[in-house]
Amino acid sequence: MEIELLEKALKRQKLARKEAESLLERKSLELYNANLRLQEVITNTNLFPEENPNPVMRCSGHTYDLMYANKHGKEINMFLNSYTGRRVKEKFTQELSLSFEKGIHNQFDMAIENKTMRFNLVPFPLKNYINIYASDITDIKATEVRMQNITATLKQAQQLARMGSWELDIASNHMIWSEELFHVLQVDPEKFIPSHESYINLLHPDDKQISNDAVNKAIKYKKEFVLIHRRIFDNREEIYLECRGQIDLGKDGKVKRLYGICIDVSSKIKAQQAKEGFTKELEVKVKERTEELINSEHKLRLSLVKEKELGELKTSFVSMASHQFRTPLAVIQSNLGLLEILNSIDENQEPEKYKKVTGRIAGEITKMTELIDEVLILGKLTSGNVHYDPQDIDLIECCKVLNKQFNSIQQDGRIIDFEIEGQPYNIKLDSKLLTHSLSNLFSNAFKYSEKKNNPKLKIIFRPKELSIIVKDYGIGISHTEIPNLFQPFFRAKNATEIKGTGLGLSIAKEYIEINKGHIDVKSVLGEGSCFEIKFNR
Ligand code: ADP
Numbered sequence: 001m002e003i004e005l006l007e008k009a010l011k012r013q014k015l016a017r018k019e020a021e022s023l024l025e026r027k028s029l030e031l032y033n034a035n036l037r038l039q040e041v042i043t044n045t046n047l048f049p050e051e052n053p054n055p056v057m058r059c060s061g062h063t064y065d066l067m068y069a070n071k072h073g074k075e076i077n078m079f080l081n082s083y084t085g086r087r088v089k090e091k092f093t094q095e096l097s098l099s100f101e102k103g104i105h106n107q108f109d110m111a112i113e114n115k116t117m118r119f120n121l122v123p124f125p126l127k128n129y130i131n132i133y134a135s136d137i138t139d140i141k142a143t144e145v146r147m148q149n150i151t152a153t154l155k156q157a158q159q160l161a162r163m164g165s166w167e168l169d170i171a172s173n174h175m176i177w178s179e180e181l182f183h184v185l186q187v188d189p190e191k192f193i194p195s196h197e198s199y200i201n202l203l204h205p206d207d208k209q210i211s212n213d214a215v216n217k218a219i220k221y222k223k224e225f226v227l228i229h230r231r232i233f234d235n236r237e238e239i240y241l242e243c244r245g246q247i248d249l250g251k252d253g254k255v256k257r258l259y260g261i262c263i264d265v266s267s268k269i270k271a272q273q274a275k276e277g278f279t280k281e282l283e284v285k286v287k288e289r290t291e292e293l294i295n296s297e298h299k300l301r302l303s304l305v306k307e308k309e310l311g312e313l314k315t316s317f318v319s320m321a322s323h324q325f326r327t328p329l330a331v332i333q334s335n336l337g338l339l340e341i342l343n344s345i346d347e348n349q350e351p352e353k354y355k356k357v358t359g360r361i362a363g364e365i366t367k368m369t370e371l372i373d374e375v376l377i378l379g380k381l382t383s384g385n386v387h388y389d390p391q392d393i394d395l396i397e398c399c400k401v402l403n404k405q406f407n408s409i410q411q412d413g414r415i416i417d418f419e420i421e422g423q424p425y426n427i428k429l430d431s432k433l434l435t436h437s438l439s440n441l442f443s444n445a446f447k448y449s450e451k452k453n454n455p456k457l458k459i460i461f462r463p464k465e466l467s468i469i470v471k472d473y474g475i476g477i478s479h480t481e482i483p484n485l486f487q488p489f490f491r492a493k494n495a496t497e498i499k500g501t502g503l504g505l506s507i508a509k510e511y512i513e514i515n516k517g518h519i520d521v522k523s524v525l526g527e528g529s530c531f532e533i534k535f536n537r
Pocket residue numbers: 440444445448472474475476477485490491492493494495499500501502503504505506528529
């Protein structure tokens with residue numbers, strides 16, 4: 001707003017100057033013509049033309065008495081001799097004497113009534129008189145005063161706004177700076193020669209091209225410009241300048257002059273930068289807080305889901321467990337009933353008949369014991385009471401021992417094919433937890449692949465991690481059931497005819513995770529399954 005006002009003032013000053021220039025031009029021309037005519041008349045007739053619109057007078061060189069005056073000259077003479085004119089007559093006479101005694105042309109301005117007159121005194125010592133040519137310069141004076149006022153106000157305004165103005169004459173490449181511009185740019189007005197080039201030299205290297213381009217474009221496309229650039233110093237902080245340029249067209253329609261203002265906007269820019277910095281900081285903080293909030297909300301949601309899952313799991317666990325326990329108990333009960341019947345029918349029963357029934361009871365008791373063991377393990381797991389003792393172990397040796405145990409109990413004579421890939425190294429694991437997990441995978445690999453090829457065990461040692469892969473060529477798992485595989489008591493549809501509790505895999509997974517590992521499964525129904533455990537080195 002402030003800049004706009006100053007720009008307007010600058011424009012007004014330029015306009016007033018233009019007016020003054022053309023007025024001066026016109027008056028000078030008039031004066032020149034009048035003088036020419038006068039000169040002509042004087043030389044030809046030695047008389048003053050009565051009709052001359054400008055006052056002409058002739059005074060005696062010694063007494064300064066009026067010898068001749070045309071119509072307007074007489075009016076001036078009358079004024080000088082009037083009561084009010086007497087005060088200026090003295091000065092007038094002084095000027096006459098100065099001119100005559102020294103024999104020089106003399107020019108002075110004087111207020112005659114409400115006009116400002118310019119007097120030109122031309123002494124003719126040989127003829128002993130002085131010719132006086134006067135002209136009315138009231139408008140010129142008024143314009144001059146107006147100009148002075150505008151310039152003074154502008155100067156004040158520039159000082160207040162820390163703003164300088166400049167003017168560049170295109171043809172001569174001559175540049176004029178206002179006094180304040182030297183202050184704004186912090187250069188010495190005594191030493192610094194203002195020019196477009198010297199101005200550009202004060203700027204930051206990155207801003208020079210843009211500033212040059214702006215001036216060239218203004219000249220080429222007759223366009224105003226506004227730009228912000230940096231004035232740099234050797235030992236001080238740079239300042240930001242807003243430079244506005246206007247064009248002044250010549251009679252040929254081309255840009256004759258560029259003029260404008262240059263204002264120190266450092267405090268504004270710095271405040272803006274600080275504001276932007278603050279806003280950015282605030283944005284980052286808001287973003288961080290929002291992320292934190294989203295994260296905690298996400299965590300909350302997850303824990304709620306987990307809580308819900310746990311609740312559901314507990315319910316299903318209780319119903320599943322009671323169901324799983326009830327089945328062997330029912331078998332035991334029915335077989336006990338059978339024993340009673342056998343006993344009541346004939347006391348001398350053949351031992352084989354008893355054996356069959358007691359065998360069934362023993363089998364179900366074993367099954368129940370296994371189930372109770374696994375449920376107890378699961379109980380420990382859920383309460384977080386599992387003992388974890390990681391040691392540097394030789395995995396190959398550990399697997400060899402386990403393989404041997406499993407191979408020896410297979411009734412169909414199958415064994416685990418063992419393969420090792422990569423450079424073996426020891427790894428820090430809890431061997432008990434690992435052996436338990438692997439036992440379950442080995443047992444399943446044999447159990448779910450009866451009459452098929454040997455299951456495979458492969459250990460791959462990589463520089464940063466190792467994989468233990470247990471692969472079989474058995475019944476496989478339907479892809480729809482794979483997501484539930486590690487849930488307690490889950491048993492796939494194709495496994496119902498095969499003995500099992502549905503607890504082994506869930507325990508194996510928990511133990512692997514306590515060992516800081518990860519288990520994954522790939523399986524194709526009817527083709528076989530592949531379990532992969534990964535541990536970081
Ligand atoms: P289970 O005592 O029933 O074997 P697990 O927890 O060890 O219990 O396994 C859960 C279920 O995953 C099994 O009932 C079976 O349906 C499926 N399963 C596990 N291992 C295999 C495998 N190697 N091949 C096919 N199905 C498997």
